[in-house]
Amino acid sequence: MVNGQADQAAPGLDEAEALRLDAAEPGHRHLFHVPPADGGRYPESAYLAGNSLGLQPRATRDELLADLDAWSRLGVEGHLAAERPWLPYHELLTAPAARLVGALPTETVVMNSLTVNLHLLMVSFYRPEGERTRIVIEDTAFPSDSYAVRSQARFHGLDPDATVVRLAPRPGEDTLRTEDVTGYLAAEGHTVALVLLGGVNYLTGELMDIPAITAAGRAAGAVVGWDLAHAAGNVPLSLHDWDVDFAAWCSYKYLNSGPGALAGVFVHERHHGNPTLPRFEGWWSTAADTRFEMTPVSRPPATVEAWQISNPPIFAMGPVRTSLELFDSVGMSALRARSLRLTGYLERLLDEVTANRPLTVITPREPRRRGCQLSVRLGEGSAAELTTRLRHEHGVIADAREPDVIRFAPVPLYSTYHDCWRVADALAATVSEVSR
Numbered sequence: 001m002v003n004g005q006a007d008q009a010a011p012g013l014d015e016a017e018a019l020r021l022d023a024a025e026p027g028h029r030h031l032f033h034v035p036p037a038d039g040g041r042y043p044e045s046a047y048l049a050g051n052s053l054g055l056q057p058r059a060t061r062d063e064l065l066a067d068l069d070a071w072s073r074l075g076v077e078g079h080l081a082a083e084r085p086w087l088p089y090h091e092l093l094t095a096p097a098a099r100l101v102g103a104l105p106t107e108t109v110v111m112n113s114l115t116v117n118l119h120l121l122m123v124s125f126y127r128p129e130g131e132r133t134r135i136v137i138e139d140t141a142f143p144s145d146s147y148a149v150r151s152q153a154r155f156h157g158l159d160p161d162a163t164v165v166r167l168a169p170r171p172g173e174d175t176l177r178t179e180d181v182t183g184y185l186a187a188e189g190h191t192v193a194l195v196l197l198g199g200v201n202y203l204t205g206e207l208m209d210i211p212a213i214t215a216a217g218r219a220a221g222a223v224v225g226w227d228l229a230h231a232a233g234n235v236p237l238s239l240h241d242w243d244v245d246f247a248a249w250c251s252y253k254y255l256n257s258g259p260g261a262l263a264g265v266f267v268h269e270r271h272h273g274n275p276t277l278p279r280f281e282g283w284w285s286t287a288a289d290t291r292f293e294m295t296p297v298s299r300p301p302a303t304v305e306a307w308q309i310s311n312p313p314i315f316a317m318g319p320v321r322t323s324l325e326l327f328d329s330v331g332m333s334a335l336r337a338r339s340l341r342l343t344g345y346l347e348r349l350l351d352e353v354t355a356n357r358p359l360t361v362i363t364p365r366e367p368r369r370r371g372c373q374l375s376v377r378l379g380e381g382s383a384a385e386l387t388t389r390l391r392h393e394h395g396v397i398a399d400a401r402e403p404d405v406i407r408f409a410p411v412p413l414y415s416t417y418h419d420c421w422r423v424a425d426a427l428a429a430t431v432s433e434v435s436r
């Protein structure tokens with residue numbers, strides 16, 4: 001399937017059009033470090049892997065160095081005397097994180113990493129009882145979520161195979177329909193303790209109908225939580241208004257805060273201060289003004305901060321703060337508007353390239369059912385091999401998910417129309433046409 005020709009513009013794909021579109025709508029690429037290309041005709045890579053790891057904002061390094069300088073100058077005094085004092089440092093992240101996910105500031109906190117947060121939230125919100133024990137996930141849930149919920153079932157003495165329900169698309173379909181989920185909840189909801197789905201599916205790029213599924217789950221008496229790893233910073237969210245029970249997301253994908261960056265948590269205010277909810281605690285769970293009373297019993301605040309445990313890593317918070325400031329300055333609605341244009345453009349080019357090649361876009365075609373990512377399934381050959389060739393022969397960085405999916409994410413902050421054109425051009429040059 002793979003032909004040997006690289007570096008040849010495919011007929012029918014108009015590079016000049018891409019350049020014109022970029023000139024008319026420059027975006028924010030200048031605010032980021034774009035990795036140099038590993039091959040091909042252009043000095044910079046066409047970076048389409050922001051759904052996996054976002055690029056580094058240019059502002060991050062200096063901001064991080066300033067925090068490091070405070071430590072070298074002030075030692076322990078930095079907790080109170082640093083320009084951004086470390087004791088309340090996490091509060092700098094709270095309001096912008098809340099704006100990003102459509103929450104009240106009291107409902108959002110940045111802490112730990114994603115799967116750790118999902119576990120801490122399940123300590124509170126997965127309470128199997130009687131016949132209501134099931135956890136509903138999607139069949140293509142990210143493996144970490146699958147392992148997490150299975151281990152939670154075992155933790156409660158339950159059989160994970162019987163407890164975890166994996167909802168799969170209908171035969172012949174690639175993505176879940178909303179009614180596949182709401183239908184299950186209407187029929188079996190009395191057995192469901194927790195619904196935990198990806199807001200945007202990591203594999204297919206499908207954006208779930210979060211409000212409709214949340215409403216259906218809650219109507220069935222279940223708790224509804226969301227893994228927003230691929231949704232935060234990608235699509236507009238209104239977690240508070242959608243009545244979501246809890247959510248967690250990482251900051252290393254669309255939030256550009258660096259590998260393994262700190263994660264975010266949302267807990268709806270209706271759960272705050274509820275003394276019957278179990279929670280794991282540490283000294284950061286107690287209210288800030290009681291933290292140094294050194295008493296043996298905590299007095300947690302009636303906010304999401306009660307879910308914190310440890311004092312936060314300041315040098316890991318810096319990049320998240322810098323990134324959230326960027327989101328605040330550009331604004332999620334402007335980003336979404338650009339995202340719809342960029343992804344729509346990439347889809348149009350992919351339609352042209354995939355028409356006579358063993359490639360199929362599996363992401364929903366309706367813009368309201370996706371974020372910026374488009375996933376392409378290979379009919380033959382290896383996805384890993386193809387991404388390697390795209391990178392080394394064309395400087396196009398995308399990622400493969402075995403066995404047969406390649407993901408392309410034009411990220412509205414730093415991707416360009418020309419990046420999208422390079423994807424289509426590289427696929428056309430790398431994957432041979434077939435007669436259909």
Ligand SMILES: Cc1ncc(COP(=O)(O)O)c(C=O)c1O
Pocket residue numbers: 113114115116142144145198202227229230250260
């Ligand atoms: C949807 C989803 N959930 C969970 C994870 C795991 O996150 P972490 O390793 O930060 O816990 C990832 C990582 O890519 C992910 O995409």
